[in-house]
Ligand SMILES: [Zn+2]
């Protein structure tokens with residue numbers, strides 16, 4: 001089955017998923033809310049380096065999401081997600097501002113429980129639970145809705161390269177006259 005055409009909303013309604021069946025989705029930037037995540041990432045990087053660069057064709061994001069909804073006596077109606085986010089984009093080299101290709105490749109496993117369980121003492125001190133063959137980060141959903149876009153954005157931003165360098169031997173810009181020392185020399 002071609003899973004890339006299956007639609008998925010930025011806010012996931014639990015009742016749209018069948019119980020006890022893994023459900024797979026593959027999404028890329030042709031989905032508007034997925035492209036918004038990429039745009040947000042690029043904007044953040046741009047602000048960080050205080051320069052501008054063009055958003056090109058090579059900038060991309062792909063999501064692979066596998067959901068399993070279950071209903072058990074201990075966890076009630078809950079959702080597990082196995083996900084992978086791959087994003088490629090250009091950041092600016094922190095030394096010379098040259099476009100620097102970055103790839104973020106994040107995998108995550110999460111567990112969403114109903115927010116009515118949030119105040120139970122067993123969940124008070126933990127942020128991970130081992131279930132369905134994996135250690136999963138614990139979240140809570142309310143009103144049957146999981147803020148998917150928000151979660152994906154958080155995971156993606158964890159993978160940001162804080163100080164991109166276009167080449168480990170980058171000479172940067174001259175602090176006095178600002179010329180690019182990778183291409184030119186000056187008397188400073
Ligand atoms: Zn550089």
Ligand SMILES: [Zn+2]
Nearest residue numbers: 174177186188
């Ligand atoms: Zn100089």
